[in-house]
Amino acid sequence: MAHVSIRDVRKAFGTVSIIKGVDVDIQDGEFVILVGPSGCGKSTLLRMIAGLEDISSGDIRIGPRIVNDVPPKDRDIAMVFQSYALYPHMTVAENMAFSLKLKGVPKPEQKKRVTEAASSLGLTPLLDRYPRQLSGGQRQRVAMGRAIVRDPQVFLFDEPLSNLDAKLRVQMRAEIKELHQRLKTTTIYVTHDQIEAMTMADKIVVMHDGIVEQVGAPLELYDRPANRFVAGFIGSPAMNFIEGRLGPDGLGLPSGAVLPLDMKSQAEAGSEITYGIRPEHLQIAPAGTPGSIPATISVIEPTGSDTTLIVKAEGGNLTVVLRERCALKPGEAVALKPVPRQAHLFDAQGKRIATA
């Protein structure tokens, strides 16, 4: 187990800058998730930690030593790939023992470690099979087994669940988390799926366009997003944004409605700001309620546990999630009343100003 620190790391392919100066500290035993939209540089950063990509500038430390120029095999890491990258011509047992064999670990010791890892992952009956004879979930487990047998200081996961179907993904999510709680190995996990990030991580690093937007615990990011990007990225369905102008009585909306703001804002009156509110923080009120947003119901999506409403308001679509079932009909005019102190305000640059 080890502490990993990334200091002002940059990466450029030719003149194209992919990673534009990233600083992240990962504590010993921590489960950190790098999350962001495709092309944000998260996989490149992971590959740089693994040693599969060169670092253009900056330092990466694993434990006490700088590993910038250390080849992957000497970094004491193990990686699980999106496509699993199992050796097709080797059995499950051979796949798992390959790294030990290369290290010159004696045969009985190899067998012992493979057997242990296999039994902890429920792979014992599959040890003599080839990867092509396994299902997606089983292959995923073998890839994890291959990482576990090495007993590395750091586990790296590169979108390991992307190729699985939705149900299996939920199951494997729990298995990986359980595995981490058992082994307590420092883990860095890359995904574009913010649900995976929210459910599994001790700490989330939100990346966008080669920079880190925010680092924090899942609920911290959810409750206090540092900027509009993080606010929109974390949370599903995504946060609603309404552009408005700050007036003396509150926030003036495009429709002419005024939302009273219960906050001390650093923004000047008259400035353009973005009002962000999560779908579950909007309540349905009778049309015409003062201090609310006038809206027309457009689509109703019942999921059983809750109901998602798409409504037309303020010149766009807003999403509302109701925890209870509702008797509303499409086309009906309603008012949306924000839950007090749950809205987020962002300035024209997208930076967080306050919670309203």
Added chain:
Amino acid sequence: MTAMATSPASRQPISFAFLAQVILIANSFIMLYPVVVMVLSAFKTTGEIFEHPFALPDFTQVGNFAKVLGETAMPTYFVNSIIVTGVSILLILVLGTMAGYAVARYESRTNTFILLFFLAGLMLPLKLAVIPLFILLRDLNLLDSRWSLIVTYTAIGLPSAVFIMAGFLRSLPSELEDAARIDGASEPRIMWSVMLPLARPPMAIAAIQNAVPIWNDFFFPLVFIQTDAYKTLPQGLTTFMGEYTTDWGMLFAGLTIAAAPITLLYIALSRQFIQGMTAGAVK
């Protein structure tokens, strides 16, 4: 109504599958006929061949084979052919795979140039350059030796081998390589333990595709080899054809022996060969 409704259903299975079978059977017949005639004639005397060309021979009559193996230099030719073909294929596979691996897996500015250089070899009929080649081999003191054939065949075979191997190796996911690198494998080890076992089908293709023409080649031995002890089968077999008379029975026996190894090689490698040909067709 009923007839109309059933007729498309009953007609369809015949059309394509049946036609395909007919064509395939006819094709197999055309391909196998000369081979069968060759094997049958090997058990007949010259007289019998002309009297009953299509009759089944007496298979106990192995006089032709005994004569070919006992009274001619056929065993020497056979060994020469094995050596020349074997060493050439070995060199083609080893060098072609290594070059193909480098071209396919390492990023370098010279890669495209090197691949194009090899491809240029594919376009160039070496027989056109036989006179300069002859002079070159003479200057290298290789003329009239098995090496003259081996180096020539290796040079002819390399471009296609590099082309086949590079194309296949490029299609292997690079994550496999990354995984092996993290597992602690060195570059040669990645090639040997991870990539090559996966590259068996294209290697079989490169081997067969080169072995058949090399084994059957008549032109280069005719030009380069004078000493009887270094002659290969196709060249050696011509000595069975006299100016005035030819012992057809003996010639067919020689041909049968000559055709056997390459046929066996093909059968042995055919599974890999077919796998290679259909690779990527079905995931």
